Amino acid sequence: MTGDTHYDLEVLAELAEGLLDAGTACQVRDHLAVCDPCGELLADLAAVREVLAATPTPAMPMGVALRIDKALAAEAEQRRGGVDLAEAPDWDELMRDAPWQRPAEVSEPARLMPAARIAPETVPAEPVQAEEPVRLGVVADDGTIVPARRRVARRRRWALPAVAAAAAAVVGGVVVSGNLLVAGGDGGTGVSGQVAAQPQPSSPSRQPQLKPRPYALTQSDHNYSDEELRQPLERFLGPAPIVAGPETNTVASCVDRVADRTRLKVFAVDQGQYNGQEAVIVASWKDEAAKRVRLDVVDPYHCKNLRKPRLGRW
Structure with a gap:
């Protein structure tokens, strides 16, 4: 009992399950007859038992059941002293094809193949060259063994002179044709005709004309x-030197892009630096009468703003 008047939940649960001995159970029942709180706890335990009884019991996996059966069979065999009265079934053999024993197979989707590939392709078999038997040698009249010579070396020997003769014929034909061309240049007079290459008048090189810019x-x-x-x-x-030439085309194209963005008249452009970085300072008239200009500081290579465009003074 907890304190002096009530029983624990554990004692009440054992009473509900019928696990108490007769004397203790009689004492608990006498207490419940006069104690309402303990009676309410016992009623709650009974309600819990009804809920648990109504809950469906999940099925045990077959693999777990087989392991339990194996463990029980082994324990029973030990209790019998090692005497096996009945032959135990071979569970491994019986459950070999069980779905939980096989690895999961991933089915690959069927691949559509053209009809030309379905038909078996006939590959011509390469002719197999018969291997020449190994010749150990020939016995001479005096009893010595002379090594036999192979025919491959003979075939290569006659091929070399033929190749050399063909090369000599080609070189000789080239020399004869060259002599005939040199001798026949003067119409048979015996004077070798040599045609001198006449120099062609060189056309004056066209230098790209620089388009005048509306700014300095x-x-x-x-x-x-x-x-x-x-x-x-x-x-x-003002005092900076004015530059011109093809090397300024990149800066000019960048200035044109700035003018397209601002839609203002550019009148001064300077190549310098901005906080240590190469930059192009583009000045456009915002109000020419008041000498107010818009300043764009851009990168000369990518024509991106290095700072936000602001208004300045001329």
Whole structure:
């Protein structure tokens, strides 16, 4: 009993299952007759038993059942002292084809093949060359053994002179044809005719004409900073040297792309640096009367903005 008045749940459960001895069971029943809380606990235990009894029991897997049967059979054999009265079944043989004993097979999808591939292809068999028997030698008149010679070496010997003769004929024909061409150049007068290659007048090289640009392209190589770009740009771009030539086409194409994006008139472009990185400073008129310009600092290779475009002063 817990304290002085009530029994534990374990004692009540043993009473419900009929596991208590007669004396203890009689005492517990006498207590339940006068104790309502213990009676309610016993009623709850009975309800739990009904719920468990109504729950379906899951089926035991066949593999587990076989293992239990094997263990019980082995224990029974030990209890009998090793005397086997009845031959135990061979469970491994009986359950060899059970689905849980076989590995899962993954079925591959059927592959459609054209009719040309279904038909067996007849491959011509290569002729098998008969191996020449090994010749040990020939016995001479004096009793010595002379090694036999093979025919392969003889076939190769006559092939070499034939190849050399064919090569000599080809070289001789080339020399004779060359002499005839040189001798017949003067119409049979005996003077060797040599045709001198007349030099063709060289056409003047066409140099690409540079298209005039509506802006001044300079190269100051100055390292601009944000503080300097807020100052009037005429002091930086004005004294810088103007550059021209085919090597500026890349910068010109980048400036054209900037002009297409801004739709403003570009009037000054300088090649320099921005915070230590190569950059092109593009100045476009935002308000020419007030000398307000738009500044685009772009990468000369990919024409991407190195900073956000801002307004400046000229």
